[in-house]
Amino acid sequence: MHINFFVLGANHTLSKIDIINILFKKGIEIEILGASEELLIVKTERGIEASSLINELGSAVKIGEVFRIYAKEDFFDSFLKDVIKEDFNRFFLPNGAKNVCFGISVYGGGGKFKDVNEVFYRVSGLEREIKEKLEKIGFRVNYIKRREKELSSVIVNKKNLLRQGFEIVLGVGEKEVYVGKTLAIQDYKSYSLRDYGRPARDPRAGMIPPKLAKILINLVLKDKDKTMLDPFCGSGTILQEEVLLGYKNLIGSDSSEKSIKDTQTNLNWLFEKFNLNRENYLIRVFKEDVQKIASKINFKTVDAIITEPYLGSPRAKSFHLGLIEKEIVKLGRLYLAAFGEFKKVLRDDGVVAIIFPVFRFGGQFYHLDIMDGIYALGFKKRELLINKPLGFEKLNLKLTSRGGVIFFRPGQTVSREIFVFEKN
Numbered sequence: 001m002h003i004n005f006f007v008l009g010a011n012h013t014l015s016k017i018d019i020i021n022i023l024f025k026k027g028i029e030i031e032i033l034g035a036s037e038e039l040l041i042v043k044t045e046r047g048i049e050a051s052s053l054i055n056e057l058g059s060a061v062k063i064g065e066v067f068r069i070y071a072k073e074d075f076f077d078s079f080l081k082d083v084i085k086e087d088f089n090r091f092f093l094p095n096g097a098k099n100v101c102f103g104i105s106v107y108g109g110g111g112k113f114k115d116v117n118e119v120f121y122r123v124s125g126l127e128r129e130i131k132e133k134l135e136k137i138g139f140r141v142n143y144i145k146r147r148e149k150e151l152s153s154v155i156v157n158k159k160n161l162l163r164q165g166f167e168i169v170l171g172v173g174e175k176e177v178y179v180g181k182t183l184a185i186q187d188y189k190s191y192s193l194r195d196y197g198r199p200a201r202d203p204r205a206g207m208i209p210p211k212l213a214k215i216l217i218n219l220v221l222k223d224k225d226k227t228m229l230d231p232f233c234g235s236g237t238i239l240q241e242e243v244l245l246g247y248k249n250l251i252g253s254d255s256s257e258k259s260i261k262d263t264q265t266n267l268n269w270l271f272e273k274f275n276l277n278r279e280n281y282l283i284r285v286f287k288e289d290v291q292k293i294a295s296k297i298n299f300k301t302v303d304a305i306i307t308e309p310y311l312g313s314p315r316a317k318s319f320h321l322g323l324i325e326k327e328i329v330k331l332g333r334l335y336l337a338a339f340g341e342f343k344k345v346l347r348d349d350g351v352v353a354i355i356f357p358v359f360r361f362g363g364q365f366y367h368l369d370i371m372d373g374i375y376a377l378g379f380k381k382r383e384l385l386i387n388k389p390l391g392f393e394k395l396n397l398k399l400t401s402r403g404g405v406i407f408f409r410p411g412q413t414v415s416r417e418i419f420v421f422e423k424n
C-alpha cells in the first residue's frame with residue numbers, strides 16, 4: 001500500500017479532476033484520504049511514477065509519497081522520535097550523500113486553518129532539531145529558512161532538494177498530520193518557455209495558458225493515436241501541448257490567416273526546441289470558419305475536439321450590460337453553429353472539451369444560454385470526473401450549477417467555464 005500526495009494548482013477543482021481522471025485511465029485504483037484547496041492525499045495499491053506523471057498532468061505542482069501519518073496531538077514528539085531511525089533514513093536521505101540540505105513545507109490537508117497555522121509556527125523548532133539529530137550521526141546539514149508556509153518549486157529545484165536532500169511536506173488533516181517527501185515538481189521552466197518563449201504570441205486574441213490546455217486535453221481521456229481537432233487554434237497552444245503529450249494525429253483550423261501562420265510558426269519552433277521528429281506526426285493546419293469546418297474534414301473521423309473558442313470582443317471590458325447581452329446572443333449563435341459541425345465530423349464515441357465565456361458585470365455572472373440547443377443537436381454533457389473514487393465526498397469540488405468548472409484569473413472580465421460533451 002502507498003500513500004501519495006499532490007500539491008494542487010491554482011484551481012483546485014480542476015487539479016483534483018485532472019489527477020483522479022488520469023490515475024483512473026492508468027488503471028490505478030485510489031481512495032481519497034484527505035483533500036483541501038491545497039492538497040490531495042490518496043491511497044493506492046501500487047505506487048505511482050511521480051516524475052513522468054507530473055509531466056502528464058496539467059495541474060499538480062508537486063507529487064510526493066507519505067512516510068507516516070501521525071495523530072495531531074503529539075505529532076511533533078512522535079515525529080522527532082522517528083527522525084534518524086532506520087526507516088526515516090531510508091525514506092528521506094538520498095543514497096550515500098553525507099552533505100544534505102532539507103526544507104519543510106506545510107499545507108492544509110483538510111484540517112482547520114488554525115491547526116495548519118499552529119503546525120507552521122512550530123516548524124522552525126522542528127527544522128533545528130532535525131538538523132542537530134542528523135549532525136549527531138555524521139551528516140553535514142543545511143536547511144532552508146523560509147517565511148512562507150511552503151517552499152516554491154523554484155527553491156526546491158535551485159537547492160537541488162530532490163537529489164541532494166529532501167523536502168518534508170506536512171499535510172495537516174482533520175485529526176492527523178501526513179508527513180511525506182516530495183518526489184517530483186512541475187517543470188515550471190518548460191511551461192514558461194512554452195507560454196512566453198514562443199515566437200508567435202497574440203495577447204489580443206487571447207491564448208490559453210499551457211497548463212489549462214493540458215487539463216482540457218486530459219479531460220477527453222483519449223489514447224495517443226486518436227485524432228484531435230482544435231477548430232479555433234489561435235496561436236496553437238492546444239496543438240502544442242498535444243504534441244508534447246504524445247498525440248500524433250492533429251488538426252488545427254482558425255478563421256484568421258494570422259492565427260494559422262502563428263500556429264505554424266509555433267509548431268515549427270516546438271519541434272526544434274524539444275527535439276521532436278515531425279515525421280512521426282500527422283498535423284493538418286488550415287484556414288476555415290468553424291461554421292464550415294465539415295467541408296474540410298471527412299465525416300466521423302475526429303475522436304476529440306479540444307478547443308478554446310472565440311470568447312468575445314476584447315473590448316468587452318468596457319461593455320455596458322446591453323452590449324454584454326448582445327455579445328452573448330452573438331456568441332451563442334456561433335457556438336451552436338460550431339456544435340452543428342462538430343456533430344458531423346466527430347466519430348460516434350467522439351468527445352468535446354470546450355470553454356464557454358462567462359461575463360461579469362456589476363457583481364453578476366452572465367453566460368451563454370445554449371445548453372438546450374447543444375442537447376437538441378444530439379450531444380449530452382459528460383461528468384468532468386469520470387469515476388467517483390472511494391472518499392469522493394472529501395473532495396469538495398466547486399462546480400457551477402450547470403456542472404462546469406469556472407477558471408478565473410483576477411482582473412479578467414471574461415472567465416472561462418469548462419465542459420465536456422459527448423454524442424448522444
Ligand SMILES: C[S@@+](CC[C@H](N)C(=O)[O-])C[C@H]1O[C@@H](n2cnc3c(N)ncnc32)[C@H](O)[C@@H]1O
Pocket residue numbers: 205206207208209231232233234235236237238253254255256259288289290291307308309310311334
Ligand atoms: C481565444 S482565441 C483561441 C486561442 C487559442 N486557444 C490559443 O491559445 O492560441 C479564439 C480564436 O478563434 C478564432 N475565431 C473567431 N471566430 C472564428 C470562427 N468563426 N471560426 C474559426 N475561428 C474563429 C480567432 O481568430 C481566434 O484565433
